[in-house]
Amino acid sequence: MKILVCITHVPDTTSKIQFTENNTQFDKTGVQFIIGPYDDYALARAVELRDQTSGTLTVLNVGEAETEPTLRKALAIGADEAVRVNAFPSDSLFVANQIAHYAKEGNYDLILMGRESIDFNGGMVHGMVAEMLGIPSISPVMKLEIEGEVVKMAREIEGGKEHLEARLPLVAGCQEPIAEWKIPNMRGIMSARTKPLNVVEPVSDEVATNTVSYELPPAKGAVKLIDKDNVEELVKLLQNEAKVL
Amino acid sequence: MSILVYIEHAEGAIKKTSLEAVSYAKELAGQEGKDVTAVALGNIEESALSEAGSAGATKVLHVNDEKLNAGVIQAHADAVAQAFEKVGAQTLILAKSSLGDAVAARLSVKLKAGLVSNVVALPETNGGYKVKRSIYTGKAFAFSEITTDKKILAVKKNAVALKTDGSAAAVEALEVNLPESDFAAKITATDKAAGEISLPEADIIVSGGRGLKGAENWGLIEDLAKEMGAATGCSKPVSDSGWRPHHEHVGQTGVKVAPSLYVAVGISGAIQHLAGVNASKYIVVINKDPEAPFFKAADYGIVGDAFEILPKLTEAVKALK
Numbered sequence: 001m002k003i004l005v006c007i008t009h010v011p012d013t014t015s016k017i018q019f020t021e022n023n024t025q026f027d028k029t030g031v032q033f034i035i036g037p038y039d040d041y042a043l044a045r046a047v048e049l050r051d052q053t054s055g056t057l058t059v060l061n062v063g064e065a066e067t068e069p070t071l072r073k074a075l076a077i078g079a080d081e082a083v084r085v086n087a088f089p090s091d092s093l094f095v096a097n098q099i100a101h102y103a104k105e106g107n108y109d110l111i112l113m114g115r116e117s118i119d120f121n122g123g124m125v126h127g128m129v130a131e132m133l134g135i136p137s138i139s140p141v142m143k144l145e146i147e148g149e150v151v152k153m154a155r156e157i158e159g160g161k162e163h164l165e166a167r168l169p170l171v172a173g174c175q176e177p178i179a180e181w182k183i184p185n186m187r188g189i190m191s192a193r194t195k196p197l198n199v200v201e202p203v204s205d206e207v208a209t210n211t212v213s214y215e216l217p218p219a220k221g222a223v224k225l226i227d228k229d230n231v232e233e234l235v236k237l238l239q240n241e242a243k244v245l
Numbered sequence: 246m247s248i249l250v251y252i253e254h255a256e257g258a259i260k261k262t263s264l265e266a267v268s269y270a271k272e273l274a275g276q277e278g279k280d281v282t283a284v285a286l287g288n289i290e291e292s293a294l295s296e297a298g299s300a301g302a303t304k305v306l307h308v309n310d311e312k313l314n315a316g317v318i319q320a321h322a323d324a325v326a327q328a329f330e331k332v333g334a335q336t337l338i339l340a341k342s343s344l345g346d347a348v349a350a351r352l353s354v355k356l357k358a359g360l361v362s363n364v365v366a367l368p369e370t371n372g373g374y375k376v377k378r379s380i381y382t383g384k385a386f387a388f389s390e391i392t393t394d395k396k397i398l399a400v401k402k403n404a405v406a407l408k409t410d411g412s413a414a415a416v417e418a419l420e421v422n423l424p425e426s427d428f429a430a431k432i433t434a435t436d437k438a439a440g441e442i443s444l445p446e447a448d449i450i451v452s453g454g455r456g457l458k459g460a461e462n463w464g465l466i467e468d469l470a471k472e473m474g475a476a477t478g479c480s481k482p483v484s485d486s487g488w489r490p491h492h493e494h495v496g497q498t499g500v501k502v503a504p505s506l507y508v509a510v511g512i513s514g515a516i517q518h519l520a521g522v523n524a525s526k527y528i529v530v531i532n533k534d535p536e537a538p539f540f541k542a543a544d545y546g547i548v549g550d551a552f553e554i555l556p557k558l559t560e561a562v563k564a565l566k
């Protein structure tokens with residue numbers, strides 16, 4: 001089985017978000033970049049499925065040269081080869097076009113992604129890619145098993161889950177507990193250095209949106225502390241001041 | 246001309262988030278001199294659908310087909326695309342949800358419509374079409390311009406206030422053509438806790454963390470939630486330990502919530518947890534550690550032992566009635 005995992009290169013979840021140049025550029029100073037946490041679940045499950053089916057596993061990122069350490073990390077976790085589509089990921093449609101093109105050329109059976117990227121949180125790229133390829137896309141997937149021709153999945157819905165079955169090829173946007181994050185071991189890190197990381201040029205430059213500027217939310221005022229022996233006071237404040245009870 | 250709104254329903258009623266999307270569309274339609282048409286899929290009473298009128302829809306197109314009851318994504322996308330063409334709409338509005346997101350993404354490709362998700366305000370339409378959206382899991386906002394003629398906005402909860410005026414929308418049957426391939430992914434079962442308030446839609450949430458010590462103490466959280474008419478949530482380690490089901494876990498890697506009131510009990514306030522709650526209007530924190538980071542994000546706080554405070558607080562809320 002041929003598996004493609006699409007990963008993002010995003011600020012670590014503890015990063016302080018700031019902008020420069022009059023709020024038009026993301027400020028990378030001091031920011032550590034990681035594989036998107038949901039993409040990390042997708043990758044972990046893909047490694048397990050590759051091992052079970054003795055298939056191949058490719059990781060792909062649409063990004064500029066700075067994302068290569070993140071792709072190397074995915075190789076260290078267990079991918080067989082990496083691909084970087086050499087372009088700034090300007091919007092979801094643009095990214096989806098690149099992924100759909102690559103996936104079609106390579107005839108992938110299973111395309112795993114994260115449920116959403118943690119920078120722009122669109123949760124859209126998997127659905128777009130699947131529509132471009134004319135195949136199903138399921139997200140957010142918390143369980144994915146392959147039984148012969150059939151893929152059995154559980155998908156999270158508001159307040160519960162939905163169980164689904166479909167045939168390959170398909171796209172899935174993953175989240176926990178689909179698999180446990182894998183931490184690269186020494187052997188993985190060593191072998192990642194010699195695994196192929198291919199750079200390809202984008203196939204289309206179509207975009208549908210342009211991000212023009214950014215803004216930070218207003219700072220929060222100080223907390224009002226209430227004595228633990230006077231919880232009635234809290235209830236009064238919630239009722240009369242916040243008007244939420 | 247109409248703005249089209251894709252509305253979802255559950256247990257025989259339009260979802261509140263979808264009604265908010267109708268309100269959003271109504272305000273936008275006002276700016277653009279248009280009206281609002283909604284589209285609903287699957288079995289539901291006409292009288293329940295006509296309530297979309299109260300939030301601002303003139304008409305509801307209804308595909309009353311049981312095949313569309315479950316969240317069959319491709320079929321929903323095709324049906325909404327056909328409604329879009331029929332109405333001659335240029336703009337589609339929908340509420341962000343697990344189904345809405347999936348449908349919106351496919352429609353964006355199908356209709357060649359620029360899509361912006363996590364929209365938090367009405368677009369600025371004087372010269373261009375600039376939409377404000379939440380990014381970095383609520384830590385910032387971006388202003389994105391849509392450059393295509395057709396547009397799709399997936400609206401976050403509380404982007405506009407839900408306004409209702411009691412009027413009823415006309416409900417009209419809609420016929421659609423759905424190829425068999427739309428049903429390639431088969432839904433075999435649905436597990437849903439009936440009657441439970443779902444987290445993304447909840448107006449009040451009482452959430453517990455590792456400070457609660459174990460699943461056996463969750464009665465304290467549930468009692469307070471019941472008195473407040475709230476849904477219950479938790480931190481990630483709580484669901485990882487199996488004290489609570491996974492779908493209750495709030496935060497960066499869990500559910501993002503936007504209630505009027507979020508009560509956090511025995512949760513330290515790690516940045517990944519805060520990422521899921523920063524759209525809340527008011528936050529109350531109960532923690533025995535005065536240095537817990539959550540107090541910095543809170544509006545009201547009590548420093549003390551949850552096991553002492555929760556029963557007293559539940560009593561005090563009960564006394565309101």
Ligand SMILES: Cc1cc2nc3c(=O)[nH]c(=O)nc-3n(C[C@H](O)[C@H](O)[C@H](O)COP(=O)(O)OP(=O)(O)OC[C@H]3O[C@@H](n4cnc5c(N)ncnc54)[C@H](O)[C@@H]3O)c2cc1C
Binds near residue numbers: 480512516534550
């Ligand atoms: C990539 C990544 C993603 C993550 N995503 C999420 C996420 O989505 N959601 C999430 O929640 N976490 C997430 N985490 C984990 C997060 O970093 C924290 O570890 C977690 O939120 C801590 O949970 P907690 O506050 O319940 O537990 P703790 O940090 O152990 O805090 C327990 C708190 O309870 C208080 N306490 C103890 N006893 C009492 C008592 N008797 N009365 C009152 N207070 C008491 C303590 O003072 C303490 O503040 C993520 C981590 C990573 C690395």
Ligand SMILES: Nc1ncnc2c1ncn2[C@@H]1O[C@H](COP(=O)(O)O)[C@@H](O)[C@H]1O
Binds near residue numbers: 063120
């Ligand atoms: N630039 C990118 N390169 C590769 N994959 C991506 C990229 N952007 C998004 N994806 C994939 O699409 C998923 C959903 O992203 P999004 O729609 O941006 O929330 C992510 O979790 C990734 O798996």
